[in-house]
Amino acid sequence: MKKKDIIEGIVNKVIFPNKGIINIDEEKVIVKNVIPGQKIKARITKKRKNKIEGRAIEIVEKSPLEIEASCKDFGKCGGCLYQSLPYEKQLKIKETQVLELMETLGIDYNYEGITPSPNIFNYRNKMEYSFGDEYIDGPLALGMHKKGGFYDIVTVNDCKIVSNDFNKILVETLNYFTEKEIPYYKKKSHEGYLRHLVVRKATKTNEILINLVSSSQMNPNLEQWIERLSNLQLEGEIVSIMHTINDSLADAVKVDSMKNLYGRDYFIEELLGLKFRISAHSFFQTNSLGAEKLYSVVREYVGETKDKVIFDLYSGTGTITQMLAPVAKKTVGVEIIEEAVEAAKENASLNGLDNCEFIAGDVLKVIDELKDKPDIIVLDPPRDGIHPKALKKIIDFGVDKIVYVSCKPTSLVRDLDVFLENGYEVDRVRCVDMFPHTVHVECCVKLIRKD
Numbered sequence: 001m002k003k004k005d006i007i008e009g010i011v012n013k014v015i016f017p018n019k020g021i022i023n024i025d026e027e028k029v030i031v032k033n034v035i036p037g038q039k040i041k042a043r044i045t046k047k048r049k050n051k052i053e054g055r056a057i058e059i060v061e062k063s064p065l066e067i068e069a070s071c072k073d074f075g076k077c078g079g080c081l082y083q084s085l086p087y088e089k090q091l092k093i094k095e096t097q098v099l100e101l102m103e104t105l106g107i108d109y110n111y112e113g114i115t116p117s118p119n120i121f122n123y124r125n126k127m128e129y130s131f132g133d134e135y136i137d138g139p140l141a142l143g144m145h146k147k148g149g150f151y152d153i154v155t156v157n158d159c160k161i162v163s164n165d166f167n168k169i170l171v172e173t174l175n176y177f178t179e180k181e182i183p184y185y186k187k188k189s190h191e192g193y194l195r196h197l198v199v200r201k202a203t204k205t206n207e208i209l210i211n212l213v214s215s216s217q218m219n220p221n222l223e224q225w226i227e228r229l230s231n232l233q234l235e236g237e238i239v240s241i242m243h244t245i246n247d248s249l250a251d252a253v254k255v256d257s258m259k260n261l262y263g264r265d266y267f268i269e270e271l272l273g274l275k276f277r278i279s280a281h282s283f284f285q286t287n288s289l290g291a292e293k294l295y296s297v298v299r300e301y302v303g304e305t306k307d308k309v310i311f312d313l314y315s316g317t318g319t320i321t322q323m324l325a326p327v328a329k330k331t332v333g334v335e336i337i338e339e340a341v342e343a344a345k346e347n348a349s350l351n352g353l354d355n356c357e358f359i360a361g362d363v364l365k366v367i368d369e370l371k372d373k374p375d376i377i378v379l380d381p382p383r384d385g386i387h388p389k390a391l392k393k394i395i396d397f398g399v400d401k402i403v404y405v406s407c408k409p410t411s412l413v414r415d416l417d418v419f420l421e422n423g424y425e426v427d428r429v430r431c432v433d434m435f436p437h438t439v440h441v442e443c444c445v446k447l448i449r450k451d
């Protein structure tokens, strides 16, 4: 087998997050974005000593596991990979992937299964759409990146994992800017105006926040766009329209400046009886009902908290910090995004909690300045996991109990290995599916100190 060869074979299994394994003779080829059981034709793109990679060019035969996907854009859109699998099969794949990664640690622990998402459609409270075109020099498109693509955009105007309000807002926005002939920002030449449209809708309160992200290269009047959005017949209510200017070269939503165009600059969601003000760029779990399941597991793993000081590191808008506060002596949240910390403080007073403290800054640095001594630590880092130096400092606190929440099991297992080398053992593990039809899964781990 050599580079550019075409191979054909059946996907044996998929390892986290989306790497399909096809066995050809004695060799293993890794092909991304495929489903177990599919017969795939792939072109070899890389051949190294112990790693062969290919790119799928055709699905020759469907997997016997597959059913009809309900979304018209399934297969094209890079958002969902597993929509053509029954939900139980999706859960099984995710669970097996996590268990196989955990197996590399060579330890015994209590595995407590995978909690399904309460809803498998219409579950997301946030979408970050990109402006672009579906093909070179095609008409303006607004939606998700094409599967396996960096430039092409699929206009997802009937997405099933969000409520129909998202689709209506997307279509109206796309029509408006198409009519006005406003160009999208081109990632190669860095020219153009429209970059992203972020829509967030609370599942419990139905409040909607819309955030248009553009470059500063034009200054069109957005009044008519706002008016058209206000005239939409929606189930929810638009309470905020924001405009973010982002001139950075990276293809991510970054903030150079932000303006409030309509209503307030936040929306409110409720979780487990608490209210949360969420601003345009604050992290908030994207599946509100799933988050209640996840946080219930966190609460259970944290256990007895009376008279205890709890650190919630990587706290976002302070959801976990506040959820644990009513039954603890004190909780301290640390979060890098200042806007999220401000929201967390306001949320705490909104919820009548006076024993929560929130500190803005990098965990790596802030940890040296914390005056309290923790009894229990909760960790919920971003996808890349915990910075090795921060990890060492966390271990140095020497607490008896740590609860680690992770949205990327590969990062989790890497960090768990360090905890295991430093006197901790894994007691309990539970997966929670917050992202039906996608390859992602959330894990919650309880660590205890051996001595």
Ligand SMILES: C[S@@+](CC[C@H](N)C(=O)[O-])C[C@H]1O[C@@H](n2cnc3c(N)ncnc32)[C@H](O)[C@@H]1O
Pocket: 283, 284, 285, 313, 314, 315, 316, 317, 318, 319, 320, 334, 335, 336, 337, 340, 361, 362, 363, 364, 380, 381, 382, 383, 407
């Ligand atoms: C997975 S989110 C968890 C948020 C929160 N626990 C929740 O459930 O809503 C991770 C959070 O870590 C924050 N973050 C990323 N790097 C950080 C760092 N070095 N120090 C502090 N916070 C950081 C992100 O802004 C994000 O809010």
